[in-house]
Amino acid sequence: MNPPSASSMPPALAELGRVHFLGLGGVGVSGIARIMQQLGVEISGTDAKDLPVMRELETAGATVFVGYDATHLDRLAQDGGGAVGTVIASSIAGPGNPEYDAAVDRGIPVRHRSEGLAAAMSGHRVLAVAGTHGKTTTSSMAAMAFSDAGADPTFAVGAAVAGLGTNARAGGGEWFIAEADESDGTLLNYRPEIAILTNVEADHLDFYGSVEAVTEVFRDFIRLLPRQGVLVACADDAGAREAAEWARTEAVDGLPAPRVATYGSDPARADDLVLVDSELAELTGGTGQRLTYRWADGTTTALTLAVPGRHNALNAAAVLLSARHAGLDVGAAARGLEAFRGTARRFEYRGEAAGVRVFDDYAHHPTEVAAAIAAGRTVAGGNRVHVLFQPHLFSRTRDFAEGFAAALSAADGVRVLPVYPAREEPIRGVDSSLIAGRVRTELPGSTTVPADAPAAVASLVSAAQPGDVILTMGAGDVTAQGGAVLAALTEQAGRA
Template identity: 55%
Template sequence: MQQQLHVNDLGRTHLLGIGGVGVSAVARLLVARGVKVSGSDAKDLPVLRELNSLGATTHVGYAAENLGDADTVVISSIIKPGNPEYDEAVRRGLRIVHRSEALSAVMNGYFTVTVAGTHGKTTTSSMIAVMFREAGLSPSFAIGANVAGIGKNAELGEGRVFVAEADESDASFLNYRPDVVVITNIEADHLDHYGTKEAVYEAFHLFASLLPEDGLLVCCADDPGSMALARRIRKEREDIRVQTYGFDDAADRRITDVRTEGSTVTATLEWGSGESVELRLPVPGNHNLLNATAAFAVGVDAGLEADVAARSLGQFHGSARRFESKGDARGVRVFDDYAHHPTEVLAALKAARTVAGEGKVHVVFQPHLFSRTREFSQEFAEALSLADTAYVLDIYPAREEPIPGVTSELIVNALETSGGAVAFDDAAKQVASVAQEGDIIMTVGAGDVTELGAKIVEALNV
């Protein structure tokens, strides 16, 4: 195991892709820790001006001279040879670290809570941060989306706890040194990186194995992948404490007596021999009850009283692009969700069904990545068929080149509901035309489909 960097080791630090959500979070934290920070991005984004106001120096466009007198260069997985700043850093022999290594350096010395999983890690880590914050512990955090009520995705607090979302997409979570690991679920995803589902599962095992003696592993009892990991760690590492949570009767933290009213869901959490507490969340869906129960387990283990942990979680009002309200018009509510895996899409639409009540659910879905569409087209179609109407946009390529024969038609052809393929520019008007008072419209996907929310509200007003 390589020695963990400390923030004081970094020196002057230049970040490539500084406008990205993950890299900008690291930049904010580095500035807060007193590091001299600069960075570049291909686009002139509002976050660059925010970072400038904090004391960083930012550049639009990549050029070798932007490195200045940097000692360390921070990159993400999308930065490749051929980028002039990356190539210049290699030529100079500068220290080049992944974004996760820089974040790990910032977290060095804190009590670190990390949240990983194929789905739910952003929401769960946000819930943990809000819980500790509302309980008065002033945690630091770095999360993949802005947290409602806080308005940012990274902050350096005054307490000893650091909460971090741990990204498994490129196995970079193996650069962390956690004291607590939460595994929300494990499924085959990011096969463009891993190749096989077995490799995905092994990466999560390696991540959990990073826990120190007396570290805590929290696993979802309702997810087969997560539970398989819990059983394996229990056999291999008797020095690690393992807790499970979920609706399953065998879970250490059990969810019972669920009641839903509009966007609010209430349940009883039970554990031990008769202990219980009521949990009331202002965000819908059983998946959010699971996320909150994982957060509750972390909080109680860290010393919070059960009622304080539950009450603090009740102050969580969501994360950006996680069932986020985009407005309403004509009695139709519009929401946006980042879901980009079939399990996530299904959970989002189940939550929408609950919120809609007697109303209908209409969805505009944008597939993300050609490889993911190829692997899960049938599963996407099955999940989308829960909606009354499902419109499917062209695939958002992100980091990938097209794959011959792989288009959104693979999903459209398998749909078992009304709707079908729709062009991006026509989607807002089309979905608005079918919605009636009391219905819900959702834009779903990890790409620029999020831009349609405001356009749909506008189309509803016509």
């Protein structure tokens, strides 16, 4: 890695001055901070909790605070590093945060996290991964593939990439790989040259209000592509396919539409790269898949992917197609994909005990739940898949209860924890029973709403048999239960 020196810092970064981050411990903000720090920007930051990533940044030279206090801005001005020139805040550290409000009062420019990421992108060619699902995995795959192809990219993704040891890094190459998050519309702050669109469907309805508004924000994102840009879209997904068809005929500011390249498993729909063959592969450390793709010119690319699931085979196709449009060696990119071992909380293998394998997944939308269970079914073979699911947000539970129930019904047993509220207040009449009650219709006797996490773990462990898979799922703190499940399985085996 050969990141640029401070003297060659892009003007968009240099003009920020010293940057103070609010929400420094979050995966998105810390990734931006790490990149800026490696590019020579003087940084500092605060979070409500003392998290390991903050200590990593501190070791590298950042000034770090735990707990928000307006006086931190004064202390920074007196520590020899110079006054704060810009504050970059996470979505949850906005007005009302004492440091945010103090910066506004003192005339210090305050920027949203996405604007900070856009500034870090300046001077690069940008590959942005958009879509309702799959952004973190696909962007992580791209970071691996572009790295192995010699591009030495800068990247910022939503979870640590196992093969790269971090979720963000400043590289010395011309490409910048990042997720384009649609949850609050801030994906429109980026200017990609290549945009991957994995899928488009209803989500974040608390922000958008309708699926039509979700569709429109992705169209607005496509409009940001330059004339020489490329939209890489999944033809297997109806929403992404419709966006690609729209993009082919949409003129932006009177200029021709950007190029559109599609991938998928149906040659009648995917024009540029088709998944023509896939089979299970038992690999060291787990179950993967052997994949063969056919290009439009009839040539093929074969690779072995260490992560299971049809959705991952399609994500890999998006990366291969993007690598070709970036002018990289596709064979080298494929080798990078073969080295990919997943990302944190994306069907992450947590361990095995008593012959039962335990995985953890961030899935918090029906489509993601269905994909994770399908991957679990692949790993389990003829054995059973048990799910511990924690709904995320009351509004999401209300809006997608039927979809969650339909997806969860593909498992053999389901335990539904109480709703993880995150930023929301309870909504009258909305709780986990909205989902569990519907699942019970399909899985009578195999679906429960445990009183708490320990009860859920005990119930799962008592039902699991050797060869089964247990999958913890949700965007909240359910991830902590993977270790508890493994410990309980080990204890149960010891009593046998």
